[in-house]
Amino acid sequence: MLIVADENIPLVDSFFDDFGEIRRVSGRHMGPDDVREADVLLVRSVTKVGRELLEGSRVRFVGTTTIGTDHIDLEWLEPAGIRFASAPGCNANSVAEYVLSVVSVYAEKQGLEDWTELTVGIVGAGNVGGELSHKLERLGFEVRLCDPPRAEREGDEGPEFVSLEQALACDVVTLHTPLTRDEEHATYHMIGADQLAGLTGEQLLINAGRGEVIDTQALADRLDAPNAPLVALDVWEQEPRIDPGLVDRVWIATPHIAGYSLEGKVKGTEMIYQALSGFLGLPVRKKSGQFLPEPALSKVAFTGAAEEDRAICVALRACYDPRGDDGRLRAAMKGNAEERALAFDRLRRNYPVRRECSSLNVQLKGTSKSLQDSFRAVGFKLKI
Numbered sequence: 326m327l328i329v330a331d332e333n334i335p336l337v338d339s340f341f342d343d344f345g346e347i348r349r350v351s352g353r354h355m356g357p358d359d360v361r362e363a364d365v366l367l368v369r370s371v372t373k374v375g376r377e378l379l380e381g382s383r384v385r386f387v388g389t390t391t392i393g394t395d396h397i398d399l400e401w402l403e404p405a406g407i408r409f410a411s412a413p414g415c416n417a418n419s420v421a422e423y424v425l426s427v428v429s430v431y432a433e434k435q436g437l438e439d440w441t442e443l444t445v446g447i448v449g450a451g452n453v454g455g456e457l458s459h460k461l462e463r464l465g466f467e468v469r470l471c472d473p474p475r476a477e478r479e480g481d482e483g484p485e486f487v488s489l490e491q492a493l494a495c496d497v498v499t500l501h502t503p504l505t506r507d508e509e510h511a512t513y514h515m516i517g518a519d520q521l522a523g524l525t526g527e528q529l530l531i532n533a534g535r536g537e538v539i540d541t542q543a544l545a546d547r548l549d550a551p552n553a554p555l556v557a558l559d560v561w562e563q564e565p566r567i568d569p570g571l572v573d574r575v576w577i578a579t580p581h582i583a584g585y586s587l588e589g590k591v592k593g594t595e596m597i598y599q600a601l602s603g604f605l606g607l608p609v610r611k612k613s614g615q616f617l618p619e620p621a622l623s624k625v626a627f628t629g630a631a632e633e634d635r636a637i638c639v640a641l642r643a644c645y646d647p648r649g650d651d652g653r654l655r656a657a658m659k660g661n662a663e664e665r666a667l668a669f670d671r672l673r674r675n676y677p678v679r680r681e682c683s684s685l686n687v688q689l690k691g692t693s694k695s696l697q698d699s700f701r702a703v704g705f706k707l708k709i
């Protein structure tokens with residue numbers, strides 16, 4: 326069996342070497358010649374998968390080691406008899422930690438003593454938005470969820486949902502919807518000039534869903550107008566050819582890495598390994614835990630003298646601080662459009678190992694119960 330895999334999928338050999346030959350190719354430049362002889366195709370979000378790539382090939386199984394599926398033509402795959410699997414939720418915790426860290430830096434920038442004073446509107450309350458809201462609520466934030474498809478499906482059975490307008494009135498608004506077009510509640514350019522006009526300089530807008538959910542031109546115009554909100558963008562229209570002018574205008578700019586914790590990436594590979602095993606009728610013998618290395622930073626200790634918010638933020642940012650990625654992306658926005666696109670992809674390909682908060686043992690000596698609860702809420706392992 327021939328497996329063709331994006332070269333940026335981690336641990337492909339460790340998980341898939343029992344199945345047959347593995348051929349690694351560039352996901353960004355994958356073409357019909359690369360996949361013609363393949364039985365199995367493993368991709369990430371940068372490969373468009375549909376008729377153009379697969380017609381006439383032997384491929385019978387396509388797996389994407391990502392949450393998002395907007396790069397896959399699902400309507401074409403099914404009638405073509407090609408089994409498809411994605412990795413729902415694989416890096417949801419990574420994205421939630423990214424957002425928490427951005428919010429912690431924002432609260433500090435605003436001079437807030439207590440970051441939970443901020444209200445947070447989450448647009449898209451699925452695996453990512455749900456995980457984020459769970460952490461925020463346990464930390465004591467007021468959270469408003471906007472998710473019309475869920476609201477319609479769940480009615481009185483579900484949590485309380487607000488309208489997009491109400492979510493956009495929160496101090497922090499964070500977008501976690503899939504990219505959808507031509508359907509009810511489509512998210513393409515869901516945040517346009519009208520929505521942006523209502524945001525003020527007292528607000529933070531985060532997008533860690535897909536770039537096309539915000540109308541880039543409208544955002545650039547809004548950021549040039551008075552009383553503009555601060556904006557943190559992890560995702561961009563037309564990646565990797567992103568608009569350097571927009572990078573200049575936003576407060577935090579990162580190269581689509583919110584989901585790039587090692588745990589999240591490896592979980593994506595593991596979920597597709599499980600799906601392929603099921604498709605082939607073979608037992609699942611491998612688990613991601615057996616391949617995860619010891620983290621470089623494994624312990625931190627706080628004493629009773631620690632200020633509650635500060636301690637949480639110090640620990641959070643010891644695991645992940647978005648300002649490092651922001652600085653690297655800004656430094657990469659040099660040269661012509663082609664050079665900038667290559668630099669954007671290079672930052673993603675050579676991304677440093679980032680571990681989730683659950684990899685860090687936090688020792689708390691003589692600290693309050695509420696500080697302990699806050700650490701647990703974020704997902705740290707506690708030693709008291």
Ligand SMILES: NC(=O)C1=CN([C@@H]2O[C@H](COP(=O)(O)OP(=O)(O)OC[C@H]3O[C@@H](n4cnc5c(N)ncnc54)[C@H](O)[C@@H]3O)[C@@H](O)[C@H]2O)C=CC1
Pocket residue numbers: 392393394413414416417420448449450451452453454455471472473474475501502503504510511512515533534535559560581582583584585
């Ligand atoms: N920046 C990054 O690195 C990452 C980005 N993503 C993106 O985040 C998206 C969301 O991920 P998950 O939460 O795991 O997906 P999910 O499918 O679990 O949840 C998405 C939620 O959005 C809701 N939704 C759909 N249309 C909406 C609308 N118009 N308004 C409000 N809510 C709407 C859905 O009902 C669903 O509850 C993915 O589709 C992917 O595009 C995912 C992982 C990493």
Ligand SMILES: O=C(O)C(=O)[C@H](O)COP(=O)(O)O
Pocket residue numbers: 333369370371390391392393394416581583584585
């Ligand atoms: O899982 C998703 O959906 C994501 O957005 C991934 O984090 C994107 O990573 P790549 O597939 O673009 O490496």
